[in-house]
Amino acid sequence: MTQSALPFIFLALAVAVVVFGIGVVVVSRRRAARPIRPVVKAAPQRTDAPNVVVVPPVEVPEQVVEAVDEPVVASLRDRLSRARSTFVGAVASVVGRGDITDATWDDLEEALLRADVGVGVSRALLDDLRTRVDKRTVTSPADLVAALRTEMARRLEGADRSLHFDATLGAPNIWLMVGVNGAGKTTTLGKIAAQQTQAGRSVLMAAGDTFRAAAGDQLATWAQRSNAEVVRGAEGGDPSAVIFDAVQRAAARRIDLVLADTAGRLQSNTNLMEELRKVRRVAEKGEGRVTETLLVIDATTGQNGLSQARQFADATQVTGVVLTKLDGSAKGGIVFAIETELGIPVKLVGVGETIDDLMAFDPVEFVDALFDEAR
Amino acid sequence: MFDTLGDRLGGVFKRLRGKGRLTEADVNDMLAEVRTALLEADVNVGVVRSVVDRIRVQAIGAQVSSALDPGQQIVKIVNNELVALLGGETLKISYASQPPTVVLMAGLQGSGKTTSAAKLANWFKSQGRNPMLVGADLQRPAAVEQLRVLGGQINVPVFSEPGDPVATAAKGLAEAQSLGKDVLIVDTAGRLAIDAEMMQQVADISSAVKPHYTFLVVDAMTGQDAVTVAKSFDETLSISGVILSKLDGDARGGAALSVKEVIGKPIAFAATGEKIDAFEQFHPDRMASRILGMGDVLTLIEQAERVFEKEESEKAAAKLMEGQFTLDDFLDQLQQIKKMGSLSSMMGMLPGMPKELKNAQISDDMLKSTEAIIRSMTPDERRRPEIINGSRRSRIAKGSGTEVADVNRLVKQFSEMQKMMKRMGGMGGKLGKGGIPTDLAAALGGRQGPR
Numbered sequence A: 001m002t003q004s005a006l007p008f009i010f011l012a013l014a015v016a017v018v019v020f021g022i023g024v025v026v027v028s029r030r031r032a033a034r035p036i037r038p039v040v041k042a043a044p045q046r047t048d049a050p051n052v053v054v055v056p057p058v059e060v061p062e063q064v065v066e067a068v069d070e071p072v073v074a075s076l077r078d079r080l081s082r083a084r085s086t087f088v089g090a091v092a093s094v095v096g097r098g099d100i101t102d103a104t105w106d107d108l109e110e111a112l113l114r115a116d117v118g119v120g121v122s123r124a125l126l127d128d129l130r131t132r133v134d135k136r137t138v139t140s141p142a143d144l145v146a147a148l149r150t151e152m153a154r155r156l157e158g159a160d161r162s163l164h165f166d167a168t169l170g171a172p173n174i175w176l177m178v179g180v181n182g183a184g185k186t187t188t189l190g191k192i193a194a195q196q197t198q199a200g201r202s203v204l205m206a207a208g209d210t211f212r213a214a215a216g217d218q219l220a221t222w223a224q225r226s227n228a229e230v231v232r233g234a235e236g237g238d239p240s241a242v243i244f245d246a247v248q249r250a251a252a253r254r255i256d257l258v259l260a261d262t263a264g265r266l267q268s269n270t271n272l273m274e275e276l277r278k279v280r281r282v283a284e285k286g287e288g289r290v291t292e293t294l295l296v297i298d299a300t301t302g303q304n305g306l307s308q309a310r311q312f313a314d315a316t317q318v319t320g321v322v323l324t325k326l327d328g329s330a331k332g333g334i335v336f337a338i339e340t341e342l343g344i345p346v347k348l349v350g351v352g353e354t355i356d357d358l359m360a361f362d363p364v365e366f367v368d369a370l371f372d373e374a375r
Numbered sequence B: 001m002f003d004t005l006g007d008r009l010g011g012v013f014k015r016l017r018g019k020g021r022l023t024e025a026d027v028n029d030m031l032a033e034v035r036t037a038l039l040e041a042d043v044n045v046g047v048v049r050s051v052v053d054r055i056r057v058q059a060i061g062a063q064v065s066s067a068l069d070p071g072q073q074i075v076k077i078v079n080n081e082l083v084a085l086l087g088g089e090t091l092k093i094s095y096a097s098q099p100p101t102v103v104l105m106a107g108l109q110g111s112g113k114t115t116s117a118a119k120l121a122n123w124f125k126s127q128g129r130n131p132m133l134v135g136a137d138l139q140r141p142a143a144v145e146q147l148r149v150l151g152g153q154i155n156v157p158v159f160s161e162p163g164d165p166v167a168t169a170a171k172g173l174a175e176a177q178s179l180g181k182d183v184l185i186v187d188t189a190g191r192l193a194i195d196a197e198m199m200q201q202v203a204d205i206s207s208a209v210k211p212h213y214t215f216l217v218v219d220a221m222t223g224q225d226a227v228t229v230a231k232s233f234d235e236t237l238s239i240s241g242v243i244l245s246k247l248d249g250d251a252r253g254g255a256a257l258s259v260k261e262v263i264g265k266p267i268a269f270a271a272t273g274e275k276i277d278a279f280e281q282f283h284p285d286r287m288a289s290r291i292l293g294m295g296d297v298l299t300l301i302e303q304a305e306r307v308f309e310k311e312e313s314e315k316a317a318a319k320l321m322e323g324q325f326t327l328d329d330f331l332d333q334l335q336q337i338k339k340m341g342s343l344s345s346m347m348g349m350l351p352g353m354p355k356e357l358k359n360a361q362i363s364d365d366m367l368k369s370t371e372a373i374i375r376s377m378t379p380d381e382r383r384r385p386e387i388i389n390g391s392r393r394s395r396i397a398k399g400s401g402t403e404v405a406d407v408n409r410l411v412k413q414f415s416e417m418q419k420m421m422k423r424m425g426g427m428g429g430k431l432g433k434g435g436i437p438t439d440l441a442a443a444l445g446g447r448q449g450p451r
Helices: A006-031 A062-069 A076-083 A085-095 A102-114 A119-134 A141-155 A185-198 A215-226 A239-252 A270-283 A304-316 A334-342 A363-371 B005-014 B024-040 B045-059 B070-086 B113-126 B143-154 B165-179 B196-209 B226-237 B254-263 B284-291 B297-307 B310-322 B327-339 B343-349 B355-359 B364-375 B379-383 B390-400 B404-426 B438-446
Strands: A053-055 A173-179 A203-207 A229-232 A257-260 A289-298 A320-324 A346-350 A358-360 B101-107 B131-136 B183-188 B213-219 B241-245 B267-271 B279-281
Touching: A085 A102, A085 A141, A102 A119, A102 A141, A102 B045, A119 A141, A119 A334, A119 B024, A141 A334, A141 A363, A173 A185, A173 A239, A173 A270, A173 A304, A185 A203, A185 A215, A185 A257, A185 A289, A185 A320, A185 A346, A185 A358, A203 A215, A203 A239, A215 A229, A215 B143, A229 A239, A239 A257, A239 A270, A270 A289, A270 A304, A289 A304, A289 A334, A304 A334, A320 A334, A334 A346, A346 A363, B024 B045, B024 B070, B024 B254, B045 B070, B045 B254, B070 B254, B070 B284, B101 B113, B101 B196, B101 B226, B113 B131, B113 B143, B113 B183, B113 B213, B113 B241, B113 B267, B113 B279, B131 B143, B131 B165, B165 B183, B165 B196, B183 B196, B196 B226, B213 B226, B213 B254, B226 B254, B241 B254, B254 B267, B254 B284, B267 B284, B310 B327, B327 B364, B327 B379, B364 B390, B364 B404, B390 B404
Parallel strands: A173 A257, A173 A289, A203 A229, A203 A257, A289 A320, A320 A346, B101 B183, B101 B213, B131 B183, B213 B241, B241 B267
Antiparallel strands: A053 A229, A346 A358, B267 B279
C-alpha cells in the first residue's frame, strides 16, 4: 500500500465505522419510542464530600456599596446609544431616498445582517414587508422602516421574561448558568446574586466551574460583593457533586436560591455536553428544583449562536437567554433569531461591569435601539 | 445546520449541465449562493461584497472544464480566492536581538486572552525558548490567579502585582530582563473597542513595554462586529497578527476572513481545544474549506495519524478492501476512532457526508450498544457472523442488554458493509490523487442502513 493512499484508508475506515454505527443508532432510537422496561437507578451514593469546602461569607463591601448606591436607572436604549452608527447609517439612507427602490431593500438587508440577525431571518422579515409594499399598504420608505421596526418588536411580543422563582417549593430554587467559554456566565451569576440579595432573597453560590483555573476564585469575589455563601469543589472535580452539595447545604440552611455556575463549553463537544446534562439531572437529586436554566450568549456572537442555543437547550432545557456585553459595538441580533426560531425568551441583558449593569430585556427598547436615529 | 456551499450550488448547476461556458446570469445565480454561504459563516457584509466582486471577475467567462462541472468550478474559484485572502504572508516570529522579545495580548472580554497567553507561552517553550508571563489584567476578578495556575501547569513563571496595570507591565519587563527570560508575554484585561478610557490604558501598557508583537485575540464565533473590533484595536495598538480562539467548536469562523481583509494582518495562531497544547500555527487552506462548509479533511487525517497505530490500521484497511474484515477488526477500529474525539466533530469535518447524517445528533454513547453486542459474541461468531443462529442470537442479546432484533440488524449491516467495501476495494485507484474522495462519500451516501 502506498504512503499517499494511507490517509484515505483511515478516512474510509472512519466513515465506515461512523456510518455503520449510526445505522444501528437510528434504528435503536426509533425503537426507543416504544415503552421500555423501567430502569431503577440507585440514587448517587454520597457520604460526606471531602472535596467540597464551604466558604463563609466575608464582610467587605465598603467600596462596593458605593457602586450600588448610585442609582443607575438608565434605559437599555441609553446604554446602547454609543454604538448604533451602522444601523443608523443604513436607515438614514433608506429614509433619505424618497422612494422604495431595490437599493432600499439592499440597505435594509445589510442593516439587519450587520446586526447579526442572520440571512434567513432577515430575508423572512423583508419578504413579509415586500408583500405589504406590493399591496400598497406600505408606500414610503419611512413607513417601511417603521413597519420593519414594528414587525420585529411584534415577533418578540408576549414571551414570559420573568425569572422563575417558586416560593411554594419548600426547598431551594436552583438557577443554572450555561454557555460557551467566555460568554460571561460567572460575571452574570455574580450580578444576579447581588440583585437577588438586594431583593431580599437568601442566595448560595455553587462554583460548578471546576475546569477553568481560578473560576472559583472569581466567583468567590462576586460572592463577597453580595455577601453570599459559596460552595466550592476541588479544581478538576465533578461539577455535579459540587452543585448537589450546594443544594443540600442550601436546603439544610433554608436558603431560597442556589445560583449554580458551570464551566464554559463549546456545544460541539459531545462529552462536555453530556457532563452538563448530568449536572442538570443531579442538581435535582436532592430537595431543590431547577426553576431557571439561563443560557449566556455574548452579543458579539454571530450565527453560531443559533447552534449554541439549540444544543444547550437540548442538553439542559434552557428557559431563558442572557445577552451579555451589549454595551460594545455588537448588536446581538442573533438573539432575535434564537427567540423567534427556537422560542427561547431573552430574559436579561448585560451592559457593563457593575452589578446594576444587568437589566431586564425589553423587546421594544431592544428593537428601538437597533433603529435609533437620534445620533 | 447550514448547507455547505457545494449543496447550495448543486441546485443551480443542475440546469447548467452541458453548457460550454458560464453566462453572466449563471454566474450571478451562483454568486448569490456564495454570498449566502459566506454570510452564514459570519463573514462581514462589506467583506462579502468585495470578495464576491472579485470572484465574479474570475468566474465570468471561465471555461467549463471537462473534469469539473460548473458548480465545482465555482467552488474551486471561491476556495482559491479565500485561501489567497487568508494566506498571503504568514507571520514569522523573529526574536529580538536584545531579549526579551515582548508579546502583548489584547482583545474583548471573554475572547480567550488569558488562556491564549498561556498556550502561546507553551508554544514558545516548545520552540526552545524561555518565556515569562505578566498578568496585567487587574480588572476581572481572579484573572491573575487563573494565569498563575496555567503558568504553573506549563512551568512558566508569572509576574503580577495589584494596583496599576501599566506599572505592573513595566515591572514585569524589568523582572524578565533581570531573570534573563527571552520571551515576555503580557496578558491584558478584556476591553470594549469603544471604551476610550480602557483603550487608552492598553495603549499606555503598549508604550511602557514596547512590544515586538501585539496579538489581537478573536473568538472564532464572532459575528459581524469582528471588523469594528479589529479596526479599533489595530488603530490603537498597530496589531501584528491575530490569534483565533475556540476554533474547536462548530463555528465556521468567517470572522477570520473579515479581520484579515479589513486590517490586512495575518492570522498567526489558532486555538483548537481545551488542552494547553491545543494551539497551532494557522492554516489558511483549511480555514477556507471550513468557511465554505466543505469539511476539514486534513485536520481529520492529522488527528487520525496521531492516534491510529499505523501498522495495525494498514493491516485492517487491507483486510477491509479484500472483504476479510471481521467484527473483531471492526471493534479494534472502533476503539481507535473513539480516541480521535467526538463523533459529531468528526462528522463535521468529513466532506460530502449526506445531510441526514450530518444533522443526526451523534453522541459517543450511541456506539456503546454496538460495542456491547460485538463483545457478547464468541471469537468464532465474530469471525464468521453467518453461524449466528436463533439461540446464539438470543444469548448475544441477553449478554449485551439489547434485543434480538438489534443483533440481527448489526449482523446484516455488517455484511452489507463488507460487500460495499469489497466493491470499493476494486476502485481503490480512484481514491488517490489528493482530492476529496467523492466516490467514497457518494458510495456511502447511497447506502446508509435502514431508513
